[in-house]
Amino acid sequence: MHKKIMLNWQANNYFGWGLLGLNIFQRWAVDPDVQPLMGRPIGPADVQAMDPLRMFAMGPAVIKSNTFLAGLIADKTGAAAKDIIVVNGFGNRFGAAAAPHFKGRRTIARCVLEDTRVDNARQLLASHDDVLCASNWSADILRATSGKPVTMIYEGIDSSQFFPGPKSGVLDPSKFYVFSGGKIEFRKGHDLVLAFREFAARHKEAVLVAAWHSPWPKGSVGFQGKLKAPLRMDARGVLDVKRWVIENGVDESQFLELPPTPNPLIPSILREMDCAVQVSRCEAATNLPAKEAMACGIPVILANNTGARDLVGNDNCVALSAQAPVTSSSVGTEGWGESSVEEIVAALEMLFTDSESRKQIGARGAQWIMDEGRTWGHHAAALKSYLLT
Secondary structure, rough: EEEEEEEEEEOOOOOOHHOOOOOHHOOOOOOOOOEEEOOOOOOOHHHHOHHHEEEEEEEEHHHHHHHHHHHHHHHOOOOHHHHEEEEEEEEHHHHOOOOOOOOOOOOEEEOOOOOOOOHHHHHHHHOOOEEEEEEHHHHHHHHHHHHEEEEEEEOOOOOOOOOOOOOOOOOOOEEEEEEOOOOOOOOOOOHOOOHHHHHHHHOEEEEEEOOOOOOOOHHHOOOOOOOOOOOOEEOOOOOOOOHHHHHHOOOOOHEEEEOOOOOHHHHHHHHHOEEEEEEEEEOOOOHHHHHHHHHHOOOOEOOOHHHHHHOOOOOOOOOOOOOOOOOOOOOOOOOEEEEEEHHHHHHHHHHEEEEHHHHHHHHHHHHHHHHHOEHHHHHHHHHHHHHHH
16 A cells, blocks of 8 residues: 655755655655655646656656645645655755645654754754754754754765766867856855866866756845855846856856756766866755766765765765865854865866876766665665655
């Protein structure tokens, strides 16, 4: 008999929480033990670029999930939730990743908290049975503050899509392409990524390829960090990323801005890259763009702090060891780390000049992802076992 499990947030192909939900949902949709449910309807906009076979396999489960959700919302007594296992999503300050939260026969709080101001954890998680997170850094914080059992399960990548492969030949082979992914914000360290300008000034063949757009552009407006110019909207109400990059010292010919791109199209982009730079000041999980690049055999320059530490091992990336303390007036930053611009530039220089090191680090990274089971298949299986035990 199928056990009903609700992941109470949005499934989507464009952002972290969404990818988590959609990848688990796909795998559970064909699992005889589970009837997957999402806390928000799954519609065409959520599955852009998904191939027809996956759509076919997932389709019946989507209909059941959307129908069940409609009935659950209409049921003001909450009785419908009593027969299901509910995983409610929590962000910073324990804000809801989807509304409303539901109480099931077993209720789990999945917490993705970069903000370390968690004094109210016991109160806000009182109605939940257990706590779930996705990095050892997060687990340590939650064990110390929540008063609940805490389980850590790593997030993953889709190994059927993210894997090493040849370049297509569509880009200029004389260029050196540097990838950076993630929405623009202080935590993600895009001001540190733009240390690229110092490297690019010496190497005119260097090109920064940025996948920085998100469904929440207003949250990025005004970001400046350690740069001289802030990020603004253009006349169309779209983030003027290219202008921002140019104003902060990168030549226009050395920057390529990617539009919002659904996740299934990202592998073909990553396999064209020579390296990736992911220098977040904090990751509550483990940095999804970094994992995806590693899985594709692309050497990653990675900030060795917070949750991203769980990605570092066996020379599988270029780990930035210099991590200065971070202060902020708006969020708690205990344990965060700020990478050295000098170390970022030195790492770029090393990878640029040593093609053999690029190849070896990339290969070790891809093998490590598989050896460690950092895939959505492993994640879905581990989560199922945890919830049904």
